[in-house]
Amino acid sequence: MKKDEMIKVGISIGDLNGIGPEIILKTFEDPRSLELCTPIIFASSKILNFYRKHFSSKINFHEINSLDKISNGKVNVLNVWKEPVNIQFGQEDKQIGEYAIKSLEAAVSALKEDLVDVLVTAPINKSNIQSEKFNFPGHTNYLEQELDGDSLMFMISEHLRVGLLTDHVPVKDVANHINEDLIRQKIATVSHSLKQDFAISKPKIAVLAINPHAGDNGVIGNEDDTVLKPAIENLRNEGHLVYGPYSADSFFGSNSYLNFNAVIASYHDQGLIPFKTITFGTGVNFTAGLNKVRTSPDHGTAYEIAGKGKADESSFKRAVFMAIEIYRRRKDYTFYSKNPLKKMSR
Template sequence: MKTNEHIKVGISIGDLNGIGPEIVIKTFEDSRSLELYTPVIFASSRIMNFFRKHFSSKINFHEINDLDKIAHGKVNVFNVWKEAVNIQFGKEDKKIGEYAIKSLESAVDALKKDAIDVLVTAPINKHNIQSDTFNFPGHTNYLEQQLEGNSLMFMISENLRVGLLTDHVPVKDVPSYITEDLIRQKVATVSKSLIQDFAISKPKIAVLAINPHAGDNGVIGNEDDTVLKPALEKLRQEGSLVYGPYSADSFFGSNSYKNFDAVIASYHDQGLIPFKTITFGSGVNYTAGLNKVRTSPDHGTAYEIAGKGEADESSFKRAVFAGIEIFRRRRDYNLYAKNPLKKMTR
């Protein structure tokens, strides 16, 4: 790794009435971090200076209107819009949702064009972003449409990684979504990510059951016996180190997760409740399976504290560094995969 490389980290600003702008400013206030990467905030210099003054920050922004003008050693703000925006901290506002999407779309476009290397997204409000032209339940689904690959919500921390078979779908519909093809796809995505993004050569993966107690032999549902177990058995026979299904109620409390490199939960809350309980404040939401790297903090807009200067930037800061680390590992993996002798002679 070159010590003088400048990885460009793009930031979509998220909901302007939430805590996103505050945690972004707090993350980049320490100018020493600019020696490690180059941030590019997709918003407007006008709105970012409003937040700088509101939070009494000493941060200096470098305004640009052309991504070719990104300056290393500075906190760049790319002007996605120039008009004034009415900020009302803590309020859900459809107009504010439109600006969140403008920022996201501009940042993703830059990512696709390699103008930035990594995307870190500040929190959005999933309700106020909906429109005739944007009808996705969240970042992950939008990114899958825009980028190459099969997306997977992968919650990561130092000691725990949790992927999902299904993410933003109603609980009542979960069993109908889980098929052998989906299980194969998600296991393959998690496995590939562990190898290329986390440098784990032979990943061990645990899968949590769909029903309580894995269905208790059909007493509490038959999906585990008819769909999940047969699919996992086939994968094991093919050489995958995938185990389960495990009863979710005792899996985390017994520390069983520590025996695996990743855990795949059947649905959103089954995986995210224990993940956030164990890691809250240090967790990162990583969109695995795509040809570009995107991370985000493991929390939402936190309207209740927006504008008060109380937001904790820890998770956002970890998302920035996680994105950089994953970008570097994946780049090195791809380099060695193309030229295996390079690693031997390095």
């Protein structure tokens, strides 16, 4: 790939007291990663040099104060702040949360202005980022406000993709959030993402039930009979390959998920517990449905091992590679959508 064609990967630093900086360092210590992309870390050179010394990393940084100084073939660090920061590994700290948001906001601003091509976010602590200015339960909701489209948390790995009807919603409120409009919106988002981002021309999608055993004909709740089933039937009558609702307790253990291109869970843990059990360390959190590409690892700040050099960078590295792959597929999808004869002649 020519240097001027290198994909620019913007990276938000995440919680500085967690494992984010460590997994970023480990990912880009391998010089081969710089043949695939140009990374830009939104933080400060002082803080990155602190981590480099702490973890005895041999990585070299290219310090920049503006994005027009990005250098291909190097790990760029944009100074979002320059003051020293007190790091206490494994500690929840409100001030550290403020730096996580500074990094995220700067990275998202660059993404919106096309100064970086994709965004990869290191883990944040959802508690210490809260303020009057930033009042979101996580990355996904914030990105939906800042970018165009309808966001959907889409957990992806080689053989399993899981989307959510509801994400950061208390379990007691899940059923009240689910209606036919929401089901249609989320299935449309997943279906379009499978076509645009994963080159699957006729997506086949499974939907998991809201209640145990899909309600057992109303014995354990009627939401599956009155909400999910009619919505799925209507979509299938319109030509969509959507099936369910399936009882979630046996769906993954029986490997039924292998028969589908994606699975839509009714709520957060219903989808993420089996996803992380099956794929942990290789899964990626992808925000589908937006006009820009954002990925992250499938884990949190891991305070319990922060600063100890024990963090596994596999999921973060996969998030970087997945962002690059999706970006390229989107460009192909856009090109061939506008020039269908080109695709036929390949």
